[in-house]
Amino acid sequence: MTLRRRKITVVGAGxxxxxxxxxxxxxxLGDVALVDVVEGIPEGKGLDLLQxxxxxxxxxxxxxxxxxxxxxxxxxxxxxxxxxxKPGMTRLDLLQTNARIIQSVAKxxxxxxxxxIVIVITNPLDVMTYLLWKxxxxxxxxxxxxxxxxxxxxxxxxxxxxLDVSVEDISTLVxxxxxxxxxxxxxxxxxxxIPLADLLPADRITALVDxxxxxxxxxxxxxxxxxxxxxxxxxxxxxxEAVVKDxxxxxxxxxxxxxxxxxxxxxIGVPVVxxxxxxxxxxxxxxxxxxxxxxxxxxxxxKEAIADALKVVA
Ligand code: NAD
Numbered sequence: 220m221t222l223r224r225r226k227i228t229v230v231g232a233g234x235x236x237x238x239x240x241x242x243x244x245x246x247x248l249g250d251v252a253l254v255d256v257v258e259g260i261p262e263g264k265g266l267d268l269l270q271x272x273x274x275x276x277x278x279x280x281x282x283x284x285x286x287x288x289x290x291x292x293x294x295x296x297x298x299x300x301x302x303x304x305k306p307g308m309t310r311l312d313l314l315q316t317n318a319r320i321i322q323s324v325a326k327x328x329x330x331x332x333x334x335x336i337v338i339v340i341t342n343p344l345d346v347m348t349y350l351l352w353k354x355x356x357x358x359x360x361x362x363x364x365x366x367x368x369x370x371x372x373x374x375x376x377x378x379x380x381x382l383d384v385s386v387e388d389i390s391t392l393v394x395x396x397x398x399x400x401x402x403x404x405x406x407x408x409x410x411x412x413i414p415l416a417d418l419l420p421a422d423r424i425t426a427l428v429d430x431x432x433x434x435x436x437x438x439x440x441x442x443x444x445x446x447x448x449x450x451x452x453x454x455x456x457x458x459x460e461a462v463v464k465d466x467x468x469x470x471x472x473x474x475x476x477x478x479x480x481x482x483x484x485x486x487i488g489v490p491v492v493x494x495x496x497x498x499x500x501x502x503x504x505x506x507x508x509x510x511x512x513x514x515x516x517x518x519x520x521x522k523e524a525i526a527d528a529l530k531v532v533a
Contacts, residue, residue, distance in 0.1 A: 227251050229296075234452075236452075244268055251282075252282050252293065254284060266283070298321070310397065320341070322532045336363070338462075348362060360497040390410075393431070402513045405424055469492055475498075479503050
C-alpha cells in the first residue's frame with residue numbers, strides 16, 4: 220500500500236487565501252494548490268511559500284496557477300475568492316459581485332474536484348455557502364462555511380483580555396449568520412469550565428458580545444482598504460485540520476439545515492461534528508425562546524439574501 224499526501228486547494232490567493240495557504244503548509248496538513256484569476260499572483264505567492272519550506276521546516280509542496288485544473292485530486296477546497304468589505308459596507312453589500320465569482324468557482328470545483336469537501340470563506344458567508352452547495356450539486360455534508368470559529372475566536376480573545384487569562388481556557392459558541400445578527404451563546408461560554416456569568420458582570424459581558432459582533436467591522440475601519448485575514452484564514456484552517464485528521468471536532472459552522480432548529484433550505488451557523496466525512500452531524504441544542512427567536516431572525520435575513528443571490532446567477 221502506498222499512502223499519499225492530502226491535497227488542499229485554496230481558491231483566491233488574496234489576503235485570506237494566501238494566509239490560509241501559509242498556515243496549511245506550516246502545519247503540513249497536505250500539499251497546497253493556490254488558484255486565482257490574476258496572472259502571476261498564485262504562481263508568485265506559491266513559489267514564495269515553497270521557498271519558505273526549508274526555513275519553516277515543512278515539506279508541504281505549494282504550487283499556484285490561474286488554471287483551475289490545478290485543483291484536480293483535491294481532498295479539500297477552501298474558497299476565499301471574492302471581494303472584501305471596505306469601510307461603511309456590510310457583508311451583504313458584497314452579494315452581487317461575489318455571487319458571480321462563486322458561480323464560476325463552483326463550476327471549476329464541479330469539473331476538477333468533484334469529490335472534495337468544500338469550506339467556504341467568501342462573504343456574505345451563509346449566502347455564498349448556500350450558493351456553492353446549490354451550484355455544485357454536492358451533498359450538503361460536503362459543503363460547509365466558516366464563520367462561527369472566527370466569531371467565537373473574537374469573543375474568546377476579548378474575554379481573555381478582559382479577565383487577563385489564557386485564551387486556551389476559553390470555550391464559547393456563536394450561532395446564527397456571519398453578520399450583525401450573529402447569536403453569541405453566553406450560557407455556553409466558559410472559562411476552564413466556569414460559566415462566564417460567574418466571572419464577569421452582565422454589563423461587561425454585553426460589551427464584549429457587542430465588540431465580538433462588530434469585530435470584523437472594527438478591523439475594516441482600521442485597515443480602510445480591506446478586511447481581516449489572519450484570524451479568518453486560521454479559522455478556516457482549523458476546519459481543514461478537523462477534516463483531514465478526521466478529528467470529529469464540534470465547531471460552529473455554517474451548515475445546511477433541513478428541519479433542524481425548525482429551519483430548512485438555508486445555511487446558518489450551528490454546532491456540527493466536523494470530520495473526515497465533512498459535516499458528520501448537526502447538533503441540535505435546546506435553545507431558550509430568545510435564542511431561538513434570534514436564530515430565526517438571522518435565518519430570515521439570509522433566506523431573503525439567498526433568493527437575491529439565486530437571481531444573480533440565474
Ligand atoms: P482579497 O481581495 O485580498 O482576495 C480575494 C482574491 O480573490 C483576489 O486575489 C482575487 O483575484 C480572487 N478572485 C476573484 N475572483 C476569482 C475567481 N473567480 N477565481 C479565483 N480567484 C478569484 O480579499 P480577502 O481579504 O482575501 O477576502 C476574501 C473573501 O473572504 C471576501 O469575500 C471577504 O469578505 C471574505 N472574508 C470572510 C471571512 C469569514 O469569516 N467568513 C473573514 C474575512 C474575509
